[in-house]
Amino acid sequence: MTLISFIIVLAVVGVFVYMGMKLIPMYSEYYAVKRALSELSTDPAAANAEPAKIRDLFFRRLYVSYSDNVKKEDLKIERRDAGYVLSVDYEVRKQLIGNLDVVGRFEASQEMRRGGGLD
Template sequence: MKRKQGGMTLTSFLGVLAVAGFALYIGMKLFPMYQEFYAVKTSMKALAREPGNADPARALEMFYRRMDMNYSDSIKRDSIRFDRIDGGVRMSVNYEVRRPLVGNLDIVGRFENAQDLTSRGE
C-alpha cells in the first residue's frame, strides 16, 4: 500500500514567503507612522493636563518640545490649528505622512487629532 505525501512544493513555499515578506515590508513602513501619531496623541493629552496651557503660543512651544523628544518631524506649523472654546482653546493637529514604498508608489497616512486646552489644566 503506497502512502501519498502531503505538504507544500518549493514553488508554493516561495510564493508564501514572498507574500509574507511583502506584508512585513509594508508593516515596517506603516509602524513608524502610527508610532509617531501615538506620540502626537500622548503629547496633546499631557499638554492638556498642564496648567496655563490655554495660550496658543505657549501651547505650541510646549507641544514642539515634546515632539522633539519623540524625534517627530512630520508635523509642520501649518498642520496645527487653535480654535477658541469656552474656557480655553481647542488644539487640532491634521497632517499627512508620505513614505516611499516601491518605485513611484508611496504609502500615505492622513492623521488628525483634537484636544481641548483649558487654563485649569483639566
C-alpha cells in the same frame, strides 16, 4: 508543500513585513501626537498660557518623540469659552515600491481648559 509554493509564501510574507515596516512608524508618530496633546491638556504650565507658548510646549514634546512629519502649520489653536481646542491635521507620504507611495492622513484634537482640567 513544494519548494516553489514555499518561496511564493515567503515572498507574500516578505511584502507584508515590508509594508509593516513603512506603516508602523507612521502610526507610532500619530500616537505620539495624541499623547503630546493629552499631556499638554493636563500640564499646569500650559493651562493659562498664550497660544505661542502652547505651540512651543507641544513641539517640545514631539521633539522628544522624534516626530518629524508634523509642521508648525499643522497645529491649529482655537479659542473657546473655557480655554482652547488644539487640533493637528497632517499627512505622511512614504515611498513603498518604485513609484507607489503610502499616504497616511492623520487628525487629532484635544480640548484644553483653563486651569489644566480635561473635558
